[in-house]
Amino acid sequence: MHPSRPLLLSVAAASFGLIGVALYLQHGLDMLPCPLCVIQRYLFLAIGIAALAGALLAKPRAGAGVALLAALGGLYTAGKHLYVLANPGLSCGIDPVETFLNKIPTATYLPFLFRADGLCEDATAPWFGLSIPQWSFLWFAVLALVLAWVLIRRRA
Template identity: 60%
Template structure:
């Protein structure tokens, strides 16, 4: 995978910037993250971490593959999130996922980043006309396609 370092660093930076944007919306604009939002943060952080691993190791295909798997996982989560938004009666009451997520070590050590306090159906606020899950879906598609392209480009050689 020659010359993939700049692409992987760009992907990692983008994923970290998206988590930064989510933290801005949470802490400055008071948009509380729901459990599915928190899972998407984990996926974006996975993309960033594994892209960095791919950028700085001699075998970038391993890091790129793991980043791609994180992206595919994020696509699955955001797909469920968009389904929940489209079907408002789908979830009600306390989500068991919230309790589980808030008890894992990363959430107890870094609650400002990983604690789920919001409702998955409550996405009335928009950013440039789209809800946060819609933006998340766009970015997961873009990053996942970029990672897949890096891997497929290597195979074509």
């Protein structure tokens, strides 16, 4: 077994688990996702799929590389979400991004997961002391660090 396999499987499990948390927040606590939230869901899903593929297909560096790119994209998106929240004059919600996201086939066929119906400003309610975008940024950072470790460490 490749030494990076357990790390990649852990990254995949964390990513899919975070999608589960997002679904709980949406359907259990009625927190509708905004366009930036939905983009972050796609990126967590991409991290999970790439990490899982890297672990199962014996291509850990390739899977970790693709997953790291998705994690960096997630850091950017979550950072933009935090920027929108820090600057009340900015907004996201009913805009061209939402319209585009809601017309993607995944949003059409899986609206419970990928439909953007909320406003970015609604994500400020603290959950265990941090807002949802802060948690997302933190998790993207942790996953990016683990994936970078998989890429830079020498094979044992």
